[in-house]
Amino acid sequence: MTRREFMQVLAAGVAAGLAMDSKQVLAGNVPANFYELPKFGNVCLMHFTDCHAQLLPIYFREPDVNIGIGSAAGRPPHLVGENFLKAFGIKPGTIEAHAFTYLDFVAAARTYGKVGGFAHLATLVKNIRAQRPGALLMDSGDTWQGSATALWTKGQDMVDAQKLLGVNVMAPHWEFTLGAERVKEIVEKDFAGSVDFLAQNVKTADFGDQVFKPYVIKHVNGVPVAIIGQAFPYTPIANPRHFVPDWTFGIQEESLQKYVDEVRAKGAQVVAVLSHNGMDVDLKMASRVTGIDVIFGGHTHDAVPQAIPVKNAKGTTLVTNAGSNGKFLGVMDLDVRNGKIQGYKYRLLPVFSNLIEPDRAMADYIRKVRAPYEAKLNEKLAVTEDLLYRRGNFNGTFDQLIVDALLEVKGADIAFSPGFRWGTTLLPGDTITMERLMDQTSLTYPATTLNELTGAQIKDIMEDVCDNLFNPDPYYQQGGDMVRVGGLQYTVNPNAKMGSRISNMMLKGKPLDPNKKYLVAGWASVQEGVTGTPIWDVVAEYLRSVKVIKKVKLNRPTIVGVGKNPGLA
Structure with missing residues (x-):
């Protein structure tokens, strides 16, 4: 790359809010088009999950042990290290290899820097929305828990950050450890008119009534897109039952199938499930519930760079999972014509804070919300x-x-x-x-x-x-x-x-x-x-x-x- 070509790339990146580290680009460590997403289709769905309240950039090492057994052995997400790279065609020693595996972690982390951070994620989201008007941003949950400030503010720091980030739809899990009253307070007051909090499988223990909205239908460039929420099914077992004493959970396939059929009957041309099941559960669910186009999953923190197609009785469902800690942003582009999905392109983008200029409004908010706690932190x-x-x-x-x-x-x-x-x-x-x-x-x-x-x-x-x-x-x-x-x-x-x-x-x-x-x-x-x-x-x-x-x-x-x-x- 000539100096002139480099300056053109850098200028384009800055214009888009993506501040490529010039030393990294010139050294060949980072492709100049690393965050370039060629336009495709007419519906864009962005997705992140399991950020666990990390507002600032952090380091996060992927696992070296993720054993799959039975039918899950040797298939995503149960691949680590060199086996992972081989399965997904990722070249060793690259920035992608560092993002998705534990290999040479310390040296690579010192080379590429920290990942995540809501100010950097905000820039990336805004850049994609500028290229893809109407793009939706979905959050699979585990957002209000995982940091000191989230604990001390009862999740309020993350709730306000989600709204500033422009989250459209959310599904929950660790959110319930704040207690039923606090969750309802946030959903009914903070999220009213801005974020749809969805959970088709959370019902009252007495009469089986829906506690939260099961789904929402949004129009993206004239295309009706249904998103159905799936909370973590085992919340009362994995977490204290007394925090949500009057609610039941579970996978509830029959209920999910009912809602899939219902939104199809209402004209939805795209049906997505925003899930906190865990990837193995999503893969099985995709083989049994029909009519779902794509599952955007969370819970197990699996960063899987490709959408996994799963066949069922009436078609194929794509299953994705977008890692954790704000380290990744999934971008699903769909070509929807004649009432059906004609094609798709999916990319799971690692969020490297050294390569993305922080969004000023989000950075200012983070500084403000952390200020009272800095000495203790x-x-x-x-x-x-x-x-x-x-x-x-x-x-x-x-x-x-x-x-x-x-x-x-x-x-x-x-x-x-x-x-x-x-x-x-x-x-x-x-x-x-x-x-x-x-x-x-x-x-x-x-x-x-x-x-x-x-x-x-x-x-x-x-x-x-x-x-x-x-x-x-x-x-x-x-x-x-x-x-x-x-x-x-x-x-x-x-x-x-x-x-x-x-x-x-x-x-x-x-x-x-x-x-x-x-x-x-x-x-x-x-x-x-x-x-x-x-x-x-x-x-x-x-x-x-x-x-x-x-x-x-x-x-x-x-x-x-x-x-x-x-x-x-």
Whole structure:
């Protein structure tokens, strides 16, 4: 590329609000047309999901363990590393390889910088809308939870950010952990007339009435587009039931089919489901419910660069999933003519903050909403010499830090930490601030506990969680990853039957005695009335005492029975 050609590209990017880092472009690390989307069709649907309240750019490492079993083995989203790149035709060592895999993460992160940030996402959304008038922006949820400011403002910082971003439609999950009254307050007051909050599968426990709108029909360039909302089906199981005591959830295929048929009867030429099921559940649902053109999914944080076609009794449904933490924006262009979709193009755009000029209005809003909390957010707790991350079926280094803290501070034999998929990444040399700790722990039921459990009870708990992850029927999977374990080593066979996946449980070199009682520390109990020191206080105490985190010993189980599974690095 000549200097003149480069300046032309740069000028075009600036005009569009996309500030390409000149050093990166000239070095050949980033294609000059990285954010160029040739126009196609007449209906554009944009989608993001699972941002977990991250308003600012962050680092986020993709998993190196994402095992699929049964029919899910070896197919998206259960691919990692080189297997992922090969499946999707992505060249190793590129900016796309960094965006979609864990490979060479630290070096690549230092090269390409942070991802996400609502000010950068806003610029990208505005640029696409300028090219595609009428484009809709959809949010699959997990938006009001995951950061300190979201916790402290009861989600208000994210609600106002969504409105400023121009979100048109939303489906929920972690939003419900703010409690039914708070959710209804936001939907009825803040979102009135601006954001459609959809959940066809949330109904009253007494008479089965709809709690929220099941769908909305919007016209895009004269084309009627129906969007049906699907909340996380297992909310009362995965999260505290007492937060939503009067509502029922579930997948509810029959109800979904009814609404698909209803919107078709009303003239919808495009039918989309905005889902928080998790990708495996969406893939199965797409094979059983007919008449859906595309599912925009969330929950499992899977960044899948292509739409996956799924055949059913009456046609084909495209299934997508758009990652997490504001790291990606999905763009689906549809060519709708003669009442039908004639073709489509889909791209999942990584949001690199170094390559996109922040939107001024959104940046100003973020500064304003964070200002009262900056001193608390920026408290320095420790420094890490290791890469700290959360994501993967069994453990991450930040998860390990949490269980290490529980063992030390609570004086436990064994520690459990939930297999949450939300949480940002820190590079070696980074300061662990209170904000970065809260990224891993911000939820409305943070109490830590210390209980006596027998070895048999411990195994039962682990088997139950393992079945939620590896049940061969996606409809019995509840998302999330395996409980993180401190102090205890074990072997796992994901392909074994329920109750037989966990074996060789060892504590300090000795087999776990099924009849002996052990002190087990944990946090985030879904039971009502649980009290205890919040997890962030426990981990902060630990960090202040050790001051430097180094040589974290990752306690992962021995994995057997999966062969050369492409979801295992």
